[in-house]
């Protein structure tokens with residue numbers, strides 16, 4: 001019945017490989033006898049390394065090749081960092097499983113300083129994320145933000161070579177790669193609101209593949225899924241991509257969900273922030289509601305300007 005192997009399309013970066021192997025092991029454990037194979041591939045986002053992602057443009061630079069492989073039947077599932085998964089999916093594909101979330105916070109990483117507060121005026125901080133840049137600039141306009149691309153290992157190497165006084169990464173990636181000793185401080189969500197879905201791994205597959213969908217069911221973590229779908233509904237309404245500083249974070253408290261989100265100018269000169277709380281059963285509705293609230297409070301002007309729709 002379940003003899004056909006399941007093939008996982010994955011990027012080749014160490015973090016992507018870790019995540020694919022994590023899903024491979026979880027599937028093999030849940031379904032003894034099932035064979036799960038990895039199909040490593042290179043995506044456009046892995047090739048273009050010299051330009052900030054926000055300038056390369058286009059959503060889903062890291063997922064398109066994986067999706068084509070599934071549509072062409074060369075792979076059955078793709079494992080993604082949820083924060084890299086675009087709002088929309090190609091016809092026939094969809095996200096069916098969200099695994100348990102790792103620490104969603106941003107990480108302050110430095111060889112000389114223990115926290116953002118310790119950084120002297122003029123210190124050079126590496127990040128290419130407009131979201132991280134916006135929030136840092138708003139709090140510390142005296143810092144110098146310098147672009148930093150590449151996978152987690154590349155970014156750490158550039159820090160060690162002395163190009164930066166500190167860099168900002170995601171705690172989750174460092175923890176998965178067993179490099180948590182690099183985290184000088186986990187940055188509180190109030191200081192750096194994480195990216196939508198940060199710290200969670202999601203699985204995409206062909207929606208008509210009932211066998212694979214059934215096999216994936218036990219890997220879904222419903223609390224994480226509720227939180228991530230709430231954050232994504234907010235982002236969806238804003239049509240957020242990587243060209244826009246958008247942060248978001250949610251938590252479950254019993255049967256209630258609390259969601260915070262922000263939209264900012266890349267230079268931190270303006271940040272529109274809001275919160276909403278309500279029944280977890282309405283998670284996606286609440287996400288959309290918060291997005292509408294942000295748009296009414298000034299996020300629309302920021303987004304129009306960034307997307308070049310200004311009248």
Ligand SMILES: NCc1[nH]cc(CCC(=O)O)c1CC(=O)O
Nearest residue numbers: 081083169170172173198199200
């Ligand atoms: N954009 C790259 C990316 N995608 C997911 C993670 C970290 C792991 C996660 O959020 O699940 C990272 C690296 C980083 O931001 O430090």
